[in-house]
Amino acid sequence: MLNADEAFRQVMTWCHALPTAERSLEESLGAILAEDVLADQDLPPFDKALVDGYALSSVDAGNGLRDFNVSQTIRAGKFPTDELITGQTARIMTGAPLPQGADSVIMWEHVETVNNDLIRLPVERLIKAGQNVLARGREISQGQVVLPKSLRLNGAAIGVLGSVGRSRVKIVPQPRIRIVPTGDELVEIDQQPGPAQIRNSNAYVLRSLIEQAGGLPEVLPIAKDDPESLSESLSAGLYADILIVTGGVSAGEADLVPDTLASLGVEPVFHKIRLKPGKPLWFGVRHSAEELGQKPVRKVLVFGLPGNPVSVIVNFLLFVKPAIMALRGISTDPVAHRTVPLAEAVENRDERPSYIPARLARRHDRIAADPVNWAGSNDLRGAALADGFILIPSGPCRLAAGSSVSFLPLLPS
Amino acid sequence: MLNADEAFRQVMTWCHALPTAERSLEESLGAILAEDVLADQDLPPFDKALVDGYALSSVDAGNGLRDFNVSQTIRAGKFPTDELITGQTARIMTGAPLPQGADSVIMWEHVETVNNDLIRLPVERLIKAGQNVLARGREISQGQVVLPKSLRLNGAAIGVLGSVGRSRVKIVPQPRIRIVPTGDELVEIDQQPGPAQIRNSNAYVLRSLIEQAGGLPEVLPIAKDDPESLSESLSAGLYADILIVTGGVSAGEADLVPDTLASLGVEPVFHKIRLKPGKPLWFGVRHSAEELGQKPVRKVLVFGLPGNPVSVIVNFLLFVKPAIMALRGISTDPVAHRTVPLAEAVENRDERPSYIPARLARRHDRIAADPVNWAGSNDLRGAALADGFILIPSGPCRLAAGSSVSFLPLLPS
Numbered sequence: 001m002l003n004a005d006e007a008f009r010q011v012m013t014w015c016h017a018l019p020t021a022e023r024s025l026e027e028s029l030g031a032i033l034a035e036d037v038l039a040d041q042d043l044p045p046f047d048k049a050l051v052d053g054y055a056l057s058s059v060d061a062g063n064g065l066r067d068f069n070v071s072q073t074i075r076a077g078k079f080p081t082d083e084l085i086t087g088q089t090a091r092i093m094t095g096a097p098l099p100q101g102a103d104s105v106i107m108w109e110h111v112e113t114v115n116n117d118l119i120r121l122p123v124e125r126l127i128k129a130g131q132n133v134l135a136r137g138r139e140i141s142q143g144q145v146v147l148p149k150s151l152r153l154n155g156a157a158i159g160v161l162g163s164v165g166r167s168r169v170k171i172v173p174q175p176r177i178r179i180v181p182t183g184d185e186l187v188e189i190d191q192q193p194g195p196a197q198i199r200n201s202n203a204y205v206l207r208s209l210i211e212q213a214g215g216l217p218e219v220l221p222i223a224k225d226d227p228e229s230l231s232e233s234l235s236a237g238l239y240a241d242i243l244i245v246t247g248g249v250s251a252g253e254a255d256l257v258p259d260t261l262a263s264l265g266v267e268p269v270f271h272k273i274r275l276k277p278g279k280p281l282w283f284g285v286r287h288s289a290e291e292l293g294q295k296p297v298r299k300v301l302v303f304g305l306p307g308n309p310v311s312v313i314v315n316f317l318l319f320v321k322p323a324i325m326a327l328r329g330i331s332t333d334p335v336a337h338r339t340v341p342l343a344e345a346v347e348n349r350d351e352r353p354s355y356i357p358a359r360l361a362r363r364h365d366r367i368a369a370d371p372v373n374w375a376g377s378n379d380l381r382g383a384a385l386a387d388g389f390i391l392i393p394s395g396p397c398r399l400a401a402g403s404s405v406s407f408l409p410l411l412p413s
Numbered sequence: 414m415l416n417a418d419e420a421f422r423q424v425m426t427w428c429h430a431l432p433t434a435e436r437s438l439e440e441s442l443g444a445i446l447a448e449d450v451l452a453d454q455d456l457p458p459f460d461k462a463l464v465d466g467y468a469l470s471s472v473d474a475g476n477g478l479r480d481f482n483v484s485q486t487i488r489a490g491k492f493p494t495d496e497l498i499t500g501q502t503a504r505i506m507t508g509a510p511l512p513q514g515a516d517s518v519i520m521w522e523h524v525e526t527v528n529n530d531l532i533r534l535p536v537e538r539l540i541k542a543g544q545n546v547l548a549r550g551r552e553i554s555q556g557q558v559v560l561p562k563s564l565r566l567n568g569a570a571i572g573v574l575g576s577v578g579r580s581r582v583k584i585v586p587q588p589r590i591r592i593v594p595t596g597d598e599l600v601e602i603d604q605q606p607g608p609a610q611i612r613n614s615n616a617y618v619l620r621s622l623i624e625q626a627g628g629l630p631e632v633l634p635i636a637k638d639d640p641e642s643l644s645e646s647l648s649a650g651l652y653a654d655i656l657i658v659t660g661g662v663s664a665g666e667a668d669l670v671p672d673t674l675a676s677l678g679v680e681p682v683f684h685k686i687r688l689k690p691g692k693p694l695w696f697g698v699r700h701s702a703e704e705l706g707q708k709p710v711r712k713v714l715v716f717g718l719p720g721n722p723v724s725v726i727v728n729f730l731l732f733v734k735p736a737i738m739a740l741r742g743i744s745t746d747p748v749a750h751r752t753v754p755l756a757e758a759v760e761n762r763d764e765r766p767s768y769i770p771a772r773l774a775r776r777h778d779r780i781a782a783d784p785v786n787w788a789g790s791n792d793l794r795g796a797a798l799a800d801g802f803i804l805i806p807s808g809p810c811r812l813a814a815g816s817s818v819s820f821l822p823l824l825p826s
Binding site for chain 1: 788
């Protein structure tokens with residue numbers, strides 16, 4: 001059976017950034033930029049005052065001039081038309097353009113206001129050219145690359161794009177992910193389950209987790225455990241970048257999912273991994289048109305997750321989430337998982353490496369992982385009370401308090 | 414002038430969780446639960462098989478019985494009507510209910526299939542009562558609290574709510590945040606700026622950052638720097654839980670924002686903090702109806718941010734984001750900011766503590782903060798190339814490579 005690291009590597013070999021698309025600036029935070037963005041003008045477009053004060057010539061001040069006549073007031077948004085001549089200054093507001101003849105701004109707290117039309121510089125104060133001024137083109141010159149292709153767009157990058165007038169931008173888009181819940185025992189969550197039925201809560205869990213990971217989820221109706229119904233549902237599920245099927249992937253005779261997927265052209269990559277919970281994970285790929293030489297179809301990654309909701313979450317965090325990130329062009333380094341010290345000793349008696357839910361708590365000035373009280377890999381409620389999962393190596397194994405463990409968060413920090 | 418820690422404490426004293434509201438399950442990930450949620454039935458509602466295999470009586474097996482007749486096949490979703498009698502077993506699928514007379518399931522890999530109607534247990538295999546079975550009510554009994562009030566809802570909690578049939582749930586809702594950009598120099602980003610104009614990119618930055626922090630942003634039209642227009646815009650901005658005004662809060666004569674806010678009943682709490690960038694921050698509160706004894710108005714927190722986009726981002730991350738979290742009922746501990754070692758020495762010559770943009774990079778098997786090349790607090794582009802900001806204490810100060818610094822991320826991890 002594959003171990004989880006090897007399964008991760010296999011999934012990643014099938015994940016490539018999606019074809020680029022144009023999106024609005026509002027949809028682009030966190031996305032990978034897919035073009036070099038050029039400045040459409042100098043930034044700033046004029047010599048800009050960085051403080052409220054008086055614009056003047058540092059040469060005048062350097063020549064010993066101390067008294068200046070206030071010839072005009074310049075507010076942000078209006079371009080000054082009158083040039084300053086020797087001995088003149090302009091009252092100027094933050095963000096406003098400097099008038100011709102001025103090369104520096106002195107903060108108004110730093111001058112003596114003789115009267116409304118006359119100010120005096122303190123003798124000891126030096127005025128440097130460019131002081132409190134952001135020179136035209138200081139940030140970027142027109143036509144230069146202001147943001148490079150492949151940059152991940154943070155809030156500041158959104159601001160840069162706005163400042164060069166890009167209300168739409170070419171990025172690696174969010175993958176579309178369809179969820180097909182399977183199982184005769186499932187009913188929708190707003191229905192009353194019959195004596196052998198349970199509510200379809202996994203679809204809600206997946207929808208939440210997908211949105212959190214930056215994917216676009218769509219939940220399809222529950223598929224029944226018969227070949228025809230399943231084939232129809234899975235076929236619809238393949239109109240996506242990723243198809244997630246829940247249930248139907250263990251080895252039971254009702255587990256028709258792998259066979260039905262095969263009949264729809266999905267090639268299995270692996271089935272079952274050495275991991276608890278989440279062992280029955282199934283992964284396959286429907287190849288793209290180029291690979292098949294047939295009618296145009298898109299490549300689809302297919303994850304078959306077990307019905308157990310805790311397995312669904314662990315499999316999602318370990319495999320589906322990094323796949324979503326990779327389709328968005330963002331690489332995730334599993335080695336970079338946060339590690340935390342254990343607040344108390346834990347044991348693993350299972351032969352598989354095991355994820356168990358834990359809370360993060362402050363212990364002796366450090367954040368430590370405190371395992372929650374839980375009943376094993378079927379106890380979704382225990383996981384609901386946790387901040388994330390910690391990884392305990394394959395058993396029999398006992399980790400002492402203070403041991404460093406890998407931490408998989410359930411909510412982004 | 415207030416230091417940033419004291420300003421943070423003052424903001425926090427005015428932040429309280431919003432009144433609770435009912436929301437759909439889809440909108441509830443990451444929210445604080447505002448009610449005790451009870452189980453509407455036992456979970457699981459029946460003794461459930463955890464594996465594909467054979468259901469049988471551990472007493473039979475304990476009495477030495479090895480051969481069992483397969484009397485029926487039980488699939489998930491159907492309730493078995495026929496009780497097992499001594500010497501009988503049922504073929505059972507994962508998730509299906511156990512028949513009466515059975516108390517354990519043996520995986521089918523672990524039995525010898527003599528023929529379609531007969532299986533044989535290996536002599537050495539022990540069968541324990543409850544083996545591979547999740548007993549009815551093992552997770553929770555009907556009527557018990559399945560999730561407690563005040564829990565923050567992670568993906569597993571969404572699953573628990575779904576499994577007890579809660580498609581709607583009482584939570585602390587997301588705050589509504591209105592943004593009023595001010596300044597005669599601003600034009601919308603899809604317009605061509607005139608000679609003294611710049612594009613209104615701050616509104617886009619704030620909208621992105623607010624969504625990322627779990628708030629509901631709404632950008633109002635650009636307000637002009639005249640008292641009447643400003644009063645109208647700010648008045649509209651107060652129909653929200655938080656109003657963010659950009660521009661107009663330094664000490665210049667065009668900075669009408671504080672006076673106009675005062676005339677609208679917003680009381681100033683502080684103005685200016687010892688911080689670079691972000692010094693001109695203004696914070697005030699419009700009190701609620703109860704406090705004023707007037708017509709019903711809601712309490713509104715008002716942040717006046719400077720026009721400089723880097724200041725906008727630093728002020729947002731340090732003050733507005735924790736306020737949004739607090740209104741959502743989630744406390745943020747500023748002491749819990751991630752710390753990272755410096756990849757190279759940095760200097761601060763400013764008398765204020767300073768945030769500078771840095772990239773996170775792997776150095777000698779650790780993640781370290783590597784300051785980006787940037788031109789100072791007006792350089793939004795430098796911040797666009799960074800993973801976040803690091804805090805350098807008030808200067809003159811030099812931190813050696815390897816020093817531990819506080820890190821403020823620009824994108825969630």
